[in-house]
Amino acid sequence: MRGVPVLGLSPRVAVALGLFVAAMLALPFFVNDYIVSVLVVVLFAAYFGQSWNIMTGFAGQLSLGHALYVGLGAYTSAALFVHFGVPPWLGMPAGMAVAAVAGSLIAALSFRFRVGGVYFALLTIAFAEFTRILFDHFKWVGATEGLFLPVANLAHQDLLRLRGSPRMFYYFLLALTLGALGLSHLLLNRRIGYYWQAIREDEEAAQALGINVFRCKVLAMALSAALTALGGGFLAFYDNNLYPDTVFAIGRSVEIITAPIIGGLGTLFGPILGAFLLTTLGETMTSLTSGVEIDGLKQWLYGAALLAIVALQPAGIWPWLRRVIGLETRR
Amino acid sequence: MSAPLLEVRGLSKRFRGLQAVDGVSFAVPRGGIVALIGPNGAGKTTTFNLIAGVIAPDSGNVLLDGVDITGLRPDQACHAGIGRTFQLVRPFGALSVLENVMVGALRATADMRVARDAACAILERLGLADKAEAPAKSLTLPERKRLETARALATRPKILLLDEVMAGLRPTEIDQMVAAFSALARETGIAILLTEHVMRAVMALSHHIVVLHHGQKICEGTPEQVTRDPQVLECYFGTSITPSPLEGEGGEGGTPKPH
Numbered sequence: 338m339r340g341v342p343v344l345g346l347s348p349r350v351a352v353a354l355g356l357f358v359a360a361m362l363a364l365p366f367f368v369n370d371y372i373v374s375v376l377v378v379v380l381f382a383a384y385f386g387q388s389w390n391i392m393t394g395f396a397g398q399l400s401l402g403h404a405l406y407v408g409l410g411a412y413t414s415a416a417l418f419v420h421f422g423v424p425p426w427l428g429m430p431a432g433m434a435v436a437a438v439a440g441s442l443i444a445a446l447s448f449r450f451r452v453g454g455v456y457f458a459l460l461t462i463a464f465a466e467f468t469r470i471l472f473d474h475f476k477w478v479g480a481t482e483g484l485f486l487p488v489a490n491l492a493h494q495d496l497l498r499l500r501g502s503p504r505m506f507y508y509f510l511l512a513l514t515l516g517a518l519g520l521s522h523l524l525l526n527r528r529i530g531y532y533w534q535a536i537r538e539d540e541e542a543a544q545a546l547g548i549n550v551f552r553c554k555v556l557a558m559a560l561s562a563a564l565t566a567l568g569g570g571f572l573a574f575y576d577n578n579l580y581p582d583t584v585f586a587i588g589r590s591v592e593i594i595t596a597p598i599i600g601g602l603g604t605l606f607g608p609i610l611g612a613f614l615l616t617t618l619g620e621t622m623t624s625l626t627s628g629v630e631i632d633g634l635k636q637w638l639y640g641a642a643l644l645a646i647v648a649l650q651p652a653g654i655w656p657w658l659r660r661v662i663g664l665e666t667r668r
Numbered sequence: 669m670s671a672p673l674l675e676v677r678g679l680s681k682r683f684r685g686l687q688a689v690d691g692v693s694f695a696v697p698r699g700g701i702v703a704l705i706g707p708n709g710a711g712k713t714t715t716f717n718l719i720a721g722v723i724a725p726d727s728g729n730v731l732l733d734g735v736d737i738t739g740l741r742p743d744q745a746c747h748a749g750i751g752r753t754f755q756l757v758r759p760f761g762a763l764s765v766l767e768n769v770m771v772g773a774l775r776a777t778a779d780m781r782v783a784r785d786a787a788c789a790i791l792e793r794l795g796l797a798d799k800a801e802a803p804a805k806s807l808t809l810p811e812r813k814r815l816e817t818a819r820a821l822a823t824r825p826k827i828l829l830l831d832e833v834m835a836g837l838r839p840t841e842i843d844q845m846v847a848a849f850s851a852l853a854r855e856t857g858i859a860i861l862l863t864e865h866v867m868r869a870v871m872a873l874s875h876h877i878v879v880l881h882h883g884q885k886i887c888e889g890t891p892e893q894v895t896r897d898p899q900v901l902e903c904y905f906g907t908s909i910t911p912s913p914l915e916g917e918g919g920e921g922g923t924p925k926p927h
Binding site: 549 | 741747758761762763772819822823
């Protein structure tokens with residue numbers, strides 16, 4: 338079944354990916370604004386999931402506090418824009434740098450003192466919560482009152498200052514998601530990707546094979562944090578308002594990890610597939626329960642569906658789906 | 669005679685009240701195969717861990733090729749030329765057999781194609797080539813043991829530390845492994861230090877044997893010398909009985925009998 342690989346992908350996967358990209362590019366021309374805004378939510382989830390997947394799916398270090406990096410990216414680029422008029426294309430790299438430094442520090446501290454597994458996960462939550470409370474009192478970025486960006490004129494797309502319609506954001510996020518996909522693919526097929534997976538599978542064995550486990554784990558965290566912060570920058574300019582209690586919310590951290598877990602932890606396409614499934618599921622539940630006056634019915638159904646997926650396909654939907662549709666590849 | 673490849677000088681390690689390794693010294697020459705034997709708890713695995721950098725010794729030195737590698741981290745020891753296997757096999761389960769070995773091969777190169785070719789050659793040598801694409805978790809125990817060795821070998825070590833790679837194997841499988849390691853040492857010049865309970869393998873493979881008991885070296889020499897040593901006989905069998913009982917399949921914790 339092996340043909341000529343395209344960019345290291347088997348021909349079938351390459352064709353499927355090509356069709357997917359073409360469909361995504363064309364989609365906004367055929368659907369209304371509401372659907373576009375739903376798709377933006379999907380792409381945010383896919384992108385954040387991909388960023389998180391590098392650290393947890395590839396390198397095996399469980400982070401439950403990724404909202405921290407979303408927030409650092411969002412607040413850095415938004416504050417630079419609001420206070421100094423710095424365009425987002427400069428503000429977002431700044432946010433990525435801030436998040437990378439924060440991620441490296443947390444990772445270095447934890448791994449230096451051999452905090453691992455669930456204790457490391459707890460620590461990631463703690464840092465996200467500390468930061469949320471810190472920002473609640475951080476007057477320069479509005480504290481609990483929030484930080485606001487000037488509302489966009491939706492008829493006019495200002496690419497330089499990221500002021501525009503959901504359609505504009507849709508294309509930016511599509512590019513971001515595909516970029517993260519390409520980057521993930523590249524990383525997995527390099528030495529660092531092999532080393533991350535070795536560490537995920539067995540740290541001690543990895544170290545015996547000459548891998549500097551500490552450095553590799555810190556690198557995974559820094560990269561994952563920086564990518565997450567880039568998404569956070571786009572989120573700030575899309576939402577136009579930032580409150581510490583929503584940006585740094587623990588619920589956001591949980592949302593970030595749900596899509597890749599449902600889609601397939603550590604896989605290339607899992608986070609994207611998971612994001613589509615979950616958002617579609619959520620929307621379907623909303624419309625199904627819209628006429629029913631039972632509190633929390635939507636959440637009940639949503640939770641039941643998640644449970645069913647996790648129970649039936651614990652490795653995620655993508656590993657199962659690629660078997661079913663005959664895209665069996667190594668990953 | 670040239671300087672030994674690996675030299676262990678007065679190595680000691682104490683765990684709480686237990687002196688696990690007590691002033692152990694020995695050497696492994698280039699291309700030599702040395703066995704570290706002794707009853708359970710004699711300090712064999714601790715000695716391995718001290719050499720491979722998993723734990724730091726309280727005193728003593730480890731010299732590899734004339735370089736002091738005492739107290740290095742395991743990854744640094746690996747870069748210095750120590751390749752080790754684990755007594756309880758630790759494959760990267762989700763990765764393929766080839767990918768497992770490539771992780772080792774990437775120690776010496778960042779070029780994926782070079783690493784892949786090197787890994788393939790090693791799989792070929794250890795008879796795992798037909799399993800290259802299989803997930804490591806699907807392997808049988810003997811295959812896992814070979815994978816463990818293949819991975820360590822891929823790091824291009826100067827010396828290979830084999831921690832009970834024969835345990836749990838059938839006699840025919842042991843004979844295959846013995847043949848493979850003999851050929852390896854002969855053809856590549858890699859030195860081998862092994863701990864082993866399977867006397868059949870120890871006797872067939874090693875040029876030199878070091879016997880540990882309660883963390884101390886009680887005897888060393890050729891297989892013939894060691895099997896005649898009264899102290900060795902005593903620690904394995906209590907008071908000395910008939911001579912050279914270590915020959916063949918017997919020995920403490922020896923080959924499990926096939927069902």
